[in-house]
Each structure stands twice: as C-alpha cells, then as structure tokens.
Amino acid sequence: MGARDDTTEPTPRRALVIGLGITGRAVARALRARGAEVAVVEDHPTPRTEAAARSLAVDLLAAPSADELERAVAGVDAVLPSPGVPDAHPVFAAARRLEVPVRSEFDLARAWDDRPVVAVTGTDGKTTVTTMVTSMLIAAGRRAVACGNTDVPLVEAIDDPATDVFVVEASSFRLGHTHRFRPAVAAWLNFAPDHLDVHDSLEAYERAKARLWADLPADAAAVVNLDDPVVRSHRPVSARVVTFGLDPDQRPDATVRAGRLVAADGVDLVGVDELPRALPHDLSNALAAATVARCAGADVEAVRGVLRSFTAPAHRVQEVAVVDGVRWFDDSKATTTHATLAAVAGFDSVVLVAGGRNKGLDLGVLAGTVPPVRAVVAMGEAADEVAAVFARTGLPVEVVRTDMGDVVRAAADLARPGDVVVLSPACTSFDWFGSYAERGDAFTRAVRTLHDATERS
Structure with a gap:
C-alpha cells in the first residue's frame, strides 16, 4: 500500500453512506475496516439491502423522513453518496445547511493509497478505452487493474497490494462529488447530454465531468479530444496536455494520417486496416487508449499488439x-x-x-x-x-x-x-x-x- 497523501483529509470517524449498491457496500466495508462508524441511507430498502447492512455491521436508515435524514447528517463527519444518487436528493441540501462535507470513493482512495491512477471519463466509450488501456499496460509488464465505474470500485481495488497502477473509469456521478482528484493521466473522451434524470441540468453534468482536470498537478498528463468542442473548452492549463482526434483542422497530436494511426510523438502505430473494426468511434477510442497508455508508460509494441487484437466489450456495435x-x-x-x-x-x-x-x-x-x-x-x-x-x-x-x-x-x-x-x-x-x-x-x-x-x- 502507498503512503497517505499529506494534502488529503483524514478518514472520517463517522460517515453516512447514501445507497447500498456495489459502490455503497464497498465504501461502507472500507470505512468499517479503518475503524469508522458507518450509517447507510437506503431509500428503497429490500431484504437484500437489509441483509447487506447486517453483514457490514452498519446502521441502516430505511427510507428516512426529512427530519431523520437531517439528524443523521448532523451526526457525521462526511456524507458519501453512491453513484446515481440524484442531485435533488435532500441529503445534499442537508449537508450544505449543516456544513458537512460530501465526498466520493475517489477521495477515500486518495487518502489511503498513493499508487498511480490513470482516469478515463466521457459520455461514451469509457469502458472500452479503460479496458484497452488496462490491456496495454498489462502487455507492457505493468500490474494494472480496471476499476471505478465497474464491478470493482477504486476503494476496493486498493486492497490488492500487488497492483502497480489503477485504470479508473470515472463517471460523472463519482467525479461530481469528489473534493480533490489528482490522477497521473486523465483523459476526457467526449461530451453529450446524458444522465439528466440524475444531474440537475446539462451544465451540472458538464461541471461534474470537468472535475477530472480541476486539480491536476503540473507533472500530470491531460489527454484531450480536440474533436469535441466542450472537451476542448476545458483544456487545462496546470498540466501537460496531449491531444488526439480525427479532424486535421484541429491539429491533434495523435491522429490518423494516410490510413495509419500515428501516436502523439509521431511514432507510426498501426494501419487502420489492421484494426479488428474501424468505425469512426473505433478510431477515436484507439487513439485515446494509445495516447493514455503511452503517457502511463506503455511501450509502443504493447500498444500495437492490443490495437491489433482488441475486441470491444459486448453490446457495443x-x-x-x-x-x-x-x-x-x-x-x-x-x-x-x-x-x-x-x-x-x-x-x-x-x-x-x-x-x-x-x-x-x-x-x-x-x-x-x-x-x-x-x-x-x-x-x-x-x-x-x-x-x-x-x-x-x-x-x-x-x-x-x-x-x-x-x-x-x-x-x-x-x-x-x-x-x-x-x-x-x-x-x-x-x-x-x-x-x-x-x-x-x-x-x-x-x-x-x-x-x-x-x-x-
């Protein structure tokens, strides 16, 4: 395990977790393992969530009233919402009134572990690119694991001391409640309307995505899709910027030229005809993954091998x-x-x-x-x-x-x-x-x- 980052907040002694899904359970389990008292709010309790609360030894607040929720927030050091909790949930207003910080699993992981994190966000393509990057790093000899917006939340992934680097699929739900996020490499793939049943507005969704680059250190790499005007508009000034895209007018660093994928440093990677599939979004995803993996230390041959053999996850064209x-x-x-x-x-x-x-x-x-x-x-x-x-x-x-x-x-x-x-x-x-x-x-x-x-x- 890495040493604790001195700029992070201490582990909350008392925490309120909102929702007992995959991430909520992982957060509650991680907090309990570090000695915290944990209560969980479940708005739609089921026998399964009640059993999970018992197994985790946490207090379960089942469909609490407004007053019960207010008292619960008043009694903790931090509120940790699960992904997908709507912005309109009354817990957020209560936390603001009572000045109780709202945090995410990313904040907890950063407080407990300092191994490098590679992060990928975007409206579409996150899982594909995260999977490709993980495969490229493994092919390069790194012990990499995909986590975050997957079946393995980051707070659970850090329990494995053998991992060298965490490749994090970073959803807006996680980013939006993160206080401070400092990945070594951070890619934003694209932006389009989504999750407006959870976020208050399109602007709120955009702000959540933009948290990816808000606190990058100077030695971090921001991987920017120049084809997307919203992503382009958030191009950070504090970190090293490496760009990719298919539009030659934007002059991206990594792109396709004369039927070849070319890396940000000008190295020829593979021909378009060598890819298992070459729809426009496949090319964009391939460029993104290659750029992220190279920034994270993967060698060219590892990147080439995955580009030639990668099969997209199921249910994606x-x-x-x-x-x-x-x-x-x-x-x-x-x-x-x-x-x-x-x-x-x-x-x-x-x-x-x-x-x-x-x-x-x-x-x-x-x-x-x-x-x-x-x-x-x-x-x-x-x-x-x-x-x-x-x-x-x-x-x-x-x-x-x-x-x-x-x-x-x-x-x-x-x-x-x-x-x-x-x-x-x-x-x-x-x-x-x-x-x-x-x-x-x-x-x-x-x-x-x-x-x-x-x-x-």
Missing part, C-alpha cells in the same frame, strides 16, 4: 448475424443520442431500432442520423417519442410495444439486402429489462431465432 444479406448489430450499450449517432455513422444504409426509457434527453437529435438511417423500429416507453422524431423525416417507422421478438420481426420486414439493422436505443433498458446487457442478449436471441428459421426455410 457487436455483429450478431447475417440474415438474407442483412447484417444485424447489437449496440444495446448506446443509452444516449450521442452514442446512437456514433454507431450509425459507420454504415451506409441502416434500419435503426431505438427506444426504451428516456433519461431526460432530447431525442430530437436522432433526426441527425438521417441518412444513413432509412427506416426505424421504435420500441418501449419512449416509442412514441422516437416515432415522432422520425415521422417528421418521412422515413418508414414501425412502433412495437410488446417484446423483442416482435421488434426483430418488424426490423426484418423493413430491411432489404445490403442494409444493416442496428439496435442502438438512445435510451436505458429499464422499461422492459434489468440492464442494457439483458436487452442486448434478448435482441441477439431473437435475431438468431430469425436466422435459424430463415436457414430452415
């Missing part, structure tokens, strides 16, 4: 099958309009499957997918919103309110040879499914059923 000359893709992870626009940009003629539960976004942006989108299947709670957007474009639109099997059959009826059908919902899955992965798996099963039936006919 993942090809499922080819049926009667139509290619089918699962992009269920696309829960924002920005992600959907990026997904279809690499194709010529698309039947788009979109909809689900809108998280406060303006779905009107989806009209910008036309072309290449030429037909649409609108599904789920947001089906009418999606249909209204595309009705104005004159495209054929089918509305499906039943299940994924009917969605796939409707898309098959609209598709013609040479098309791609892309499930890229621009919405969350929580109307019909428990997760984007469950939604993607249902789509994949339905497509394979269609494929098998076509093969038999």
Whole structure:
C-alpha cells in the first residue's frame, strides 16, 4: 500500500453512506475496516439491502423522513453518496445547511493509497478505452487493474497490494462529488447530454465531468479530444496536455494520417486496416487508449499488439448475424443520442431500432442520423417519442410495444439486402429489462431465432 497523501483529509470517524449498491457496500466495508462508524441511507430498502447492512455491521436508515435524514447528517463527519444518487436528493441540501462535507470513493482512495491512477471519463466509450488501456499496460509488464465505474470500485481495488497502477473509469456521478482528484493521466473522451434524470441540468453534468482536470498537478498528463468542442473548452492549463482526434483542422497530436494511426510523438502505430473494426468511434477510442497508455508508460509494441487484437466489450456495435444479406448489430450499450449517432455513422444504409426509457434527453437529435438511417423500429416507453422524431423525416417507422421478438420481426420486414439493422436505443433498458446487457442478449436471441428459421426455410 502507498503512503497517505499529506494534502488529503483524514478518514472520517463517522460517515453516512447514501445507497447500498456495489459502490455503497464497498465504501461502507472500507470505512468499517479503518475503524469508522458507518450509517447507510437506503431509500428503497429490500431484504437484500437489509441483509447487506447486517453483514457490514452498519446502521441502516430505511427510507428516512426529512427530519431523520437531517439528524443523521448532523451526526457525521462526511456524507458519501453512491453513484446515481440524484442531485435533488435532500441529503445534499442537508449537508450544505449543516456544513458537512460530501465526498466520493475517489477521495477515500486518495487518502489511503498513493499508487498511480490513470482516469478515463466521457459520455461514451469509457469502458472500452479503460479496458484497452488496462490491456496495454498489462502487455507492457505493468500490474494494472480496471476499476471505478465497474464491478470493482477504486476503494476496493486498493486492497490488492500487488497492483502497480489503477485504470479508473470515472463517471460523472463519482467525479461530481469528489473534493480533490489528482490522477497521473486523465483523459476526457467526449461530451453529450446524458444522465439528466440524475444531474440537475446539462451544465451540472458538464461541471461534474470537468472535475477530472480541476486539480491536476503540473507533472500530470491531460489527454484531450480536440474533436469535441466542450472537451476542448476545458483544456487545462496546470498540466501537460496531449491531444488526439480525427479532424486535421484541429491539429491533434495523435491522429490518423494516410490510413495509419500515428501516436502523439509521431511514432507510426498501426494501419487502420489492421484494426479488428474501424468505425469512426473505433478510431477515436484507439487513439485515446494509445495516447493514455503511452503517457502511463506503455511501450509502443504493447500498444500495437492490443490495437491489433482488441475486441470491444459486448453490446457495443457487436455483429450478431447475417440474415438474407442483412447484417444485424447489437449496440444495446448506446443509452444516449450521442452514442446512437456514433454507431450509425459507420454504415451506409441502416434500419435503426431505438427506444426504451428516456433519461431526460432530447431525442430530437436522432433526426441527425438521417441518412444513413432509412427506416426505424421504435420500441418501449419512449416509442412514441422516437416515432415522432422520425415521422417528421418521412422515413418508414414501425412502433412495437410488446417484446423483442416482435421488434426483430418488424426490423426484418423493413430491411432489404445490403442494409444493416442496428439496435442502438438512445435510451436505458429499464422499461422492459434489468440492464442494457439483458436487452442486448434478448435482441441477439431473437435475431438468431430469425436466422435459424430463415436457414430452415
């Protein structure tokens, strides 16, 4: 374990954790292990959360009243909200009134461990780039682990003394409540409207993302996507800046030239045709990951090897099958309009499957997918919103309110040879499914059923 950073705050003696999900449990467990008294607020208690509270030996405040919450905040040294707790939650107003600091798991980890942190944020692409960077560092001989906005929160990852470097997927939920964050390398991939069901406003979401670079030391590297005007506008002045992008007019350090990926220092990495997949967002993610990994100490050969072999995590423009000359893709992870626009940009003629539960976004942006989108299947709670957007474009639109099997059959009826059908919902899955992965798996099963039936006919 590293030594404690002298500029950090001490471990709270009494803490109030809000929410008992993966991160809430990890935070409570880490605090208890360091001798803190911990209480947990759970607004929607279940037998599972009650059992978790007992196993952690923490006090559980189940759906507390306003007065009970106020008293709980008054009795602690810090409030630690779990990711996804809405900005409008009354705990934040109570903490402000009582002048109790609000902190994140990043603050705790920094207080307890000084090993290097590499951080990646962005509306889209965080998991892919975090995974690529981790693989590149491991290939370079570093004992790296991906953590943060994953199944392993940073406060849990630091328990392993064998790790050399933590590659942190940094969500806005974590960054927004972080008091002081000082990664050795920090990349901001892109910015677009998202999580407006949690953040008070788009401006609040942007401020949360910008926390990534707010406290960087002079010897840190900020990796900046010059293609994104919002990211570009937050370019830090306190740290070393290394840029990447596809727009030659922005003059990025790392880019694509003459069909080759070129590193920030001018080193030729790989040809575009050597990548397993080369959609526009694949190129951007590859440049970002290579730049971050090189800044974190990975050698060129390690970076090249991962670029040539990397397979994106599931449900991210993942090809499922080819049926009667139509290619089918699962992009269920696309829960924002920005992600959907990026997904279809690499194709010529698309039947788009979109909809689900809108998280406060303006779905009107989806009209910008036309072309290449030429037909649409609108599904789920947001089906009418999606249909209204595309009705104005004159495209054929089918509305499906039943299940994924009917969605796939409707898309098959609209598709013609040479098309791609892309499930890229621009919405969350929580109307019909428990997760984007469950939604993607249902789509994949339905497509394979269609494929098998076509093969038999």
